[in-house]
Amino acid sequence: xxxxxxxMLGGVDPADMVEPxxxxxxxxxxxxxPAWLYKPxxxxxxxxxxxxxxxxxxxxxxxxxxxxxxxxxxxxxxGDLASLPLTFGFQRLRHQLPEAHPPRLGGxxxxxxxxxxxxxxxxxxxxKNRIAVFGGSFGGFxxxxxVTRLPEYWAAAVDIVGPSNLVTFAKSVxxxxxxxxxxxxxxxxxxxxxxxxxxxxxxxxxxxAPMLVIQGANDRVxxxxxxxxxxxxxxxxxxxxxxxx
Numbered sequence: 400x401x402x403x404x405x406x407m408l409g410g411v412d413p414a415d416m417v418e419p420x421x422x423x424x425x426x427x428x429x430x431x432x433p434a435w436l437y438k439p440x441x442x443x444x445x446x447x448x449x450x451x452x453x454x455x456x457x458x459x460x461x462x463x464x465x466x467x468x469x470x471x472x473x474x475x476x477x478g479d480l481a482s483l484p485l486t487f488g489f490q491r492l493r494h495q496l497p498e499a500h501p502p503r504l505g506g507x508x509x510x511x512x513x514x515x516x517x518x519x520x521x522x523x524x525x526x527k528n529r530i531a532v533f534g535g536s537f538g539g540f541x542x543x544x545x546v547t548r549l550p551e552y553w554a555a556a557v558d559i560v561g562p563s564n565l566v567t568f569a570k571s572v573x574x575x576x577x578x579x580x581x582x583x584x585x586x587x588x589x590x591x592x593x594x595x596x597x598x599x600x601x602x603x604x605x606x607x608a609p610m611l612v613i614q615g616a617n618d619r620v621x622x623x624x625x626x627x628x629x630x631x632x633x634x635x636x637x638x639x640x641x642x643x644x
Contacts (some may be wrong), residue, residue: 412535417437417438417439417440419435419436419437420437420438421433421434421435421436421438422434422435422436422483422518424514424515424518425516426511426514426518427511427513428507430512432511432514434484434515435483435484436483437481437482437484438524439481446524447523447524447526448480448481448525449480449524449526449529450481450530450531450558451526451529451531452480452523452533453482453483453516453519453530453532453545454484454533454534454538455484455485455512455530455532455534455538455539455541455542456482456535457538468546481524483515484636485511485541486513491558503582503583503595503597504537504540504565504583504597505524505565505597505598506597509548512532512541512545514607516530516532516553516613518551528554528555530553531544531553531555531556531608532545532553532556532557532573533557533558534557534559534561535559535560535578535613536559536560536561537557537559537561538561539558539560539562540561540563540599541561542556542561543599544599546558546599546606546607546608547599547602547603548599548605549573549610550606550607551607553607554607554608555608555609555610555611556598556608556609556610556611557613558610558611558612558613559613560613560614560615563599563600564599564600565585565594565595565597566587566591566594566626567587568584569584569586569587570587589628590618
């Protein structure tokens with residue numbers, strides 16, 4: 400069998416993509432988090448990039464340069480965007496936890512996001528007032544957590560199908576997901592208070608940055624009823640756009 404092309408690139412010219420730099424930054428428990436840092440091509444010394452983004456992805460997405468094409472392509476094509484992708488997987492690997500027992504959502508990974516933002520703010524080529532955060536699925540949840548519980552860092556945000564209410568999320572998943580939901584998220588009855596404490600919807604009034612919410616109108620897992628959209632939260636009406644398809 401002969402490979403005729405790279406479908407994952409979607410027709411993007413590899414020459415427009417950038418090679419990432421492997422960096423590390425400390426987090427709340429003294430450990431170091433490895434990450435791939437994508438900087439604009441041919442960035443001159445002493446220059447400041449116009450935008451810097453923190454890209455959040457779920458634990459099934461490997462934190463490898465061949466996978467993070469979103470960051471590589473956007474960085475190379477615009478020439479003025481830097482990106483630092485983080486995955487839920489780094490949390491499990493960092494603590495050497497088995498695959499069957501990943502950390503629950505909304506816990507220590509929020510502290511890691513906090514330290515990732517501090518790391519970016521500490522770079523002399525980053526405009527501290529133009530740092531954005533975006534992601535989909537778990538990355539969408541992480542984005543919502545970041546803008547609601549760490550609002551001081553972000554100039555913009557994009558959430559793609561991320562659950563904002565962990566109680567309703569745990570109740571609405573397909574039946575074949577429910578056996579693993581208790582370890583992944585928590586029990587919606589037994590852990591109700593903890594889940595609400597970790598749900599971005601609880602802190603929606605803290606949002607400061609303009610935010611784009613991309614959501615499937617017929618998504619049964621992360622339904623629009625769980626979105627922090629302007630209709631449910633009038634204070635955010637001008638700061639959150641909800642796209643439906």
